[in-house]
Amino acid sequence: MSVAIRNPTCIAIKNIVVAVDFSELSRRAMDYALSFARRNDSTLIAVHVVNPALYATPSAAAMPWEIDRLLYLDGVCRELKHRLQEFANIAGRSRVRCIPELVEGTIAEQLCRVADGYSADLLVIGTNGAEQWNLLVMGSVAESVAHSAQCPVLTINQRVFRHAQFEASFKHIIYATDFSAAAAHAAPYALSLAEEHDAKITLVHVLPPELQTHDREPLTDFFRQALKRLIPEDAQGWCEPEFVLEYGGSGEAIVELAEERSADLIVLGTRKYNEGVMHFKSGVAYQVMCRAECPVFTVTGQ
Numbered sequence: 007m008s009v010a011i012r013n014p015t016c017i018a019i020k021n022i023v024v025a026v027d028f029s030e031l032s033r034r035a036m037d038y039a040l041s042f043a044r045r046n047d048s049t050l051i052a053v054h055v056v057n058p059a060l061y062a063t064p065s066a067a068a069m070p071w072e073i074d075r076l077l078y079l080d081g082v083c084r085e086l087k088h089r090l091q092e093f094a095n096i097a098g099r100s101r102v103r104c105i106p107e108l109v110e111g112t113i114a115e116q117l118c119r120v121a122d123g124y125s126a127d128l129l130v131i132g133t134n135g136a137e138q139w140n141l142l143v144m145g146s147v148a149e150s151v152a153h154s155a156q157c158p159v160l161t162i163n164q165r166v167f168r169h170a171q172f173e174a175s176f177k178h179i180i181y182a183t184d185f186s187a188a189a190a191h192a193a194p195y196a197l198s199l200a201e202e203h204d205a206k207i208t209l210v211h212v213l214p215p216e217l218q219t220h221d222r223e224p225l226t227d228f229f230r231q232a233l234k235r236l237i238p239e240d241a242q243g244w245c246e247p248e249f250v251l252e253y254g255g256s257g258e259a260i261v262e263l264a265e266e267r268s269a270d271l272i273v274l275g276t277r278k279y280n281e282g283v284m285h286f287k288s289g290v291a292y293q294v295m296c297r298a299e300c301p302v303f304t305v306t307g308q
Contacts, residue, residue, distance in 0.1 A: 017198045019046040019127040025117055026054045026093055031132035035162045036093065038301060039130040041174035043102040050104040052093045053120050054086055055113045083108060114150035121157055130160045133295050149292040152304045153276050158195060161295045161302045176203040176270040182210050182260045185232065188307030189275035193236060195305055196273035197245065205270070206246040209233045210263055212256040226251050257293025264298055273303045
């Protein structure tokens with residue numbers, strides 16, 4: 007069912023892509039991206055995706071003179087490049103090399119394309135998880151990126167606290183697993199981050215609520231032992247592992263456990279989307295990304 011993580015090593019994060027839509031939420035995402043970049047001496051790629059459909063030419067009723075659509079979009083892009091450069095300047099003042107990238111197309115697709123082009127080791131994105139279609143970085147976009155990107159994805163929602171002079175500090179990490187191959191891909195990252203930040207790690211598996219009525223002791227012992235086998239014995243001293251079995255809806259149980267433990271990070275494995283198939287607000291990862299009060303680190307199983 008499970009394979010222990012053998013000889014965990016620090017995972018190098020040299021190139022980080024961060025999605026920028028100039029909102030307060032994307033500034034929170036930038037905070038985390040900068041913190042990872044400073045810690046790992048990484049290059050930051052700040053990406054804004056222009057979707058032409060969201061920048062329609064003003065109507066004749068709104069503007070009495072004729073205006074060429076391409077000239078209008080060109081003006082918009084010049085302004086966006088200026089604003090993106092301001093983000094890059096902020097990174098520079100934080101001693102982080104930052105490359106601004108303004109691209110055009112579908113948001114999730116272009117973010118993944120840029121990440122692939124730079125061989126990114128991490129993609130950072132904000133998610134509001136609400137039906138606010140005027141915002142460029144939406145919950146469904148973040149979900150699509152989390153299930154499609156070749157690299158790990160760090161999502162920051164509007165519940166994650168932001169403060170000045172921020173440095174990410176992960177003192178308690180939740181690693182949730184359903185013992186699938188996708189979850190196994192995330193395990194080395196969870197342990198590596200715990201080792202790097204000298205953090206406590208809680209491993210959790212969520213069972214369906216109907217099993218709660220059965221004889222729980224053998225079931226609890228079976229899955230707790232399965233969780234324990236994920237951590238090599240020589241790592242159990244420094245990472246202070248805790249093994250938890252929960253019952254209920256997976257997304258809700260993971261978020262509630264993270265709140266109870268005052269976790270700083272949740273690590274999940276996600277399944278890769280089938281190409282051409284659209285999924286929106288459908289899975290455990292989406293529920294956790296939108297509701298958690300801490301960042302969520304997802305790894306797509308290949």
